[in-house]
Amino acid sequence: MKKKRIVDLEDELTNVQKRIFDTSKELKSVYDISQENKNEIRTLEDELEKLGVPIERNYFSTKNQLQGIQVYSEKYFQRFSIEKEVLKEIANNSNLLPNLTKLDYSIAVLIGFTGFLIDLLLVKIPKDTTYLNKYTQDGSELTKWLRSLGINEEGKLNKFLSNLEENTKVSYDASTSRAFESYDGDVSGFYPKTHRLMSLGHDPFFGLIFSLIDICNGSISLIDAKGQIHYIALENFQSTPFYDKAMAPLIWFGHLLSDVCTKMGIPIPGWGFTQLLQFGSFGEKDRTVADLTRWMYLNGYDLRHFTTMGTVPGVIELFTRIYFKYSLPKEELVSPAYAKNLKEIHDHVRLQKLLFVAHSVATSGNVLKIMLHQGNPLAFNTAELIGFINQSAKMKKIYTREKTGEKVIKVRKTINNKWDNM
Template identity: 35%
Template sequence: MSKFEYSEIERQINTVLAHQDKELREINRPDHSEIDARISESEELLKNLEYGDQLASLRTSGLQVPAEQPHKVMVVPSWENLCKEAEAHVGTGHDLEELFTPEELLSNEWAGHQLNYEYNQLYHLDKYDIAICVAAGLLGAAADILLIGIPQKTPEGLKGGTLANFIRDQFDKKFPEEEMEKLANSKVSKVPYDAQDNRNTKIYVDGLSAYYHRLMSLGHDPLLGLIFGVSDILTGRMTTIGRTGKIVSQVMENYADRKESDIFAAIAKQIIHYKSDIITSMGLPAPMMALFNLMQFGSISEEEQTIAEIVQGMYYEGYDFIHFCTLSIPVMIVEVVTRIGYSIKRIKEGHSVKESIPFSTNRDKNPKLTTMLFIGHSAATAVNAGKVFFTKNPMAINYPQWIAFAKYSYQQLKWVILEKPNARDAYVRGIIDEELREVIESVDKTFDDVSADYIVVFE
């Protein structure tokens, strides 16, 4: 019984090949060794008889044999006839392995392993690759620990590390408090989803207050607001996720004058409202932070708080959009250092500058880059996990870093499990197909040479 499942056409090919192999083995090839010896003896005799010059002349001029006129006919059988003839002589049920000797099978197996090894080497990280991405991860983690720190409320406002304070100061300069207050009080920034408590709501929203209304209103989310906020402005509604995880979308009748009928006007108002809220003491939350209100599970810390309660506490302590932007800098450091190191190493390996540009994570263009980024962000995330563990403070969580880690973990897992086996198979098959194409071209040329003096008839 064959260990492979062959298709019908593959079984036919195996049968024809087995028949042809048998016929080739049965051909009696004459032994020319004695003829060659006699020719050598004759040449030596002619030299001894002083006919060496004539012999050399014959060798250089050669014998002109008149070409045979193309009067012979070569009949090329059809595939059906070939299959019938092969089945009549060798039967059916042949394996392709029958055509090879044990040594040839071992050689074929070694060639397959060699091709797989060559493919794996394209994505194999050497010690310099690993050093680059690990150094990038540790550098990003060091920036997080030493320059950003953990924000704390002080009489002078929210303060953290040197870099965190610098970024917050830059936001204050870019969006002056007096101008933002004027903007917040103007009609152009008023939106229907900006109720600060339940006095203007029809449906009670648990936890809605001046402190938490931006965390619970999806319109204030820097990402979700571009969908829910614009929609609420167009429909005069407010969409919230309350403290207990209940989703509520309700019409805000008292804020009907804040609606917009034109989508572009709604988008403009949404952006203006973002601007008016960005530097407030309880400002815009981090992107997607409102969704954590749905996570009404967990028993964390001595207070046995749920994940939702932990995130709500983080927001109250100052984990806002500005802090999210600050925490994105270590992530950027990991990205930039890894990509620059990768690019320099590629150039030193002999690749062109164009081929070494590390913008794309397409593995065909930059085979090792995504894996290096995964390792770099894994290192930075591991350090951040240690920071959270030892400080016991959820404010130490680097949210952007964990997002980057999740992204590259998904890409790496998808590559290893799903994409790499198929890509390796395509690589090996491509090389085999190229070699097969060369063999076919050689066979075609040989057939053309042999059939040049024949009239070829196809059945």
């Protein structure tokens, strides 16, 4: 069934074509008749002259006017159809997704490869380790330097952080199950080295929400090693002053800041929720995903190393945007507003494509890095993976975006060009 349209270009143009065809055909007939009449008049004039009748020949030149008459056949209109061209342009999305040049691809791949080298030579793994008791692997010097901040030569917090820790006591900082002995549930794997990973108030991103709940209610919200979620009220914090409740966001931030420079540090944003992933079987000990991520945290995979890992997506974003900025073609001095808008959209698409290629190369390089580290999960670059996932989501959004406005502009250009060439 033919789809109804508000303005049926096909029917309108067909009618116009038919009228042009009929009119041109009639003009040709008139032209032929006038030629016959003209010939007959000349024959009569010739005969009159033979009889001695004086004749004054005075013709208007119609040669140039009549020679321009042309009959447009139906085949002519089949050879060219504006609507077909317009519909073809509307259906063609390739023009709305500008292609990268060979230079663009080369630069994007080079930037992604640079990210891989930074990941391999600078990021490395959190600290020196002997993986599987036989592979000696060097840790990151940058992470090592970050671990030296905020502590003195004896490894203790400096005075400022020590005072901050003392003045921002919170209920969710309980480090052993002794703090809630009256609790009926079994909290598995909860001890000083893991309490910040399991206590959701210590999360650098989601922690604000859980810390507000825990500070106001004198409780601790946590996910244990078996993936069980616990909400435990602590007797010692049931009489929390109203002032502490009102200042809960600042207390959370201060406590978080004091924990960053401790030996175990604080987890990567959202890392505590990995304890819910009670599936999989990895390595010689058949660890689940939750066991693996907990082991990674215990071996230095904290917020400080996450900062180190962030240098890879950071370099990719910086270098790609610099190249993009200096490779933009100069804008035309006189250009319609709609053309400028279309150019801005296509420039944005080009930038996102460049970033996607660079992140794809760097992420692939991280897989190679893990292989070079004998499968050590500590070589996994979470920050770059987040960058790649984010860029993939942007690319999907670009391919599925509403293109009506862009198509209207492209169609307008096509119509103008076709009419100009007629």
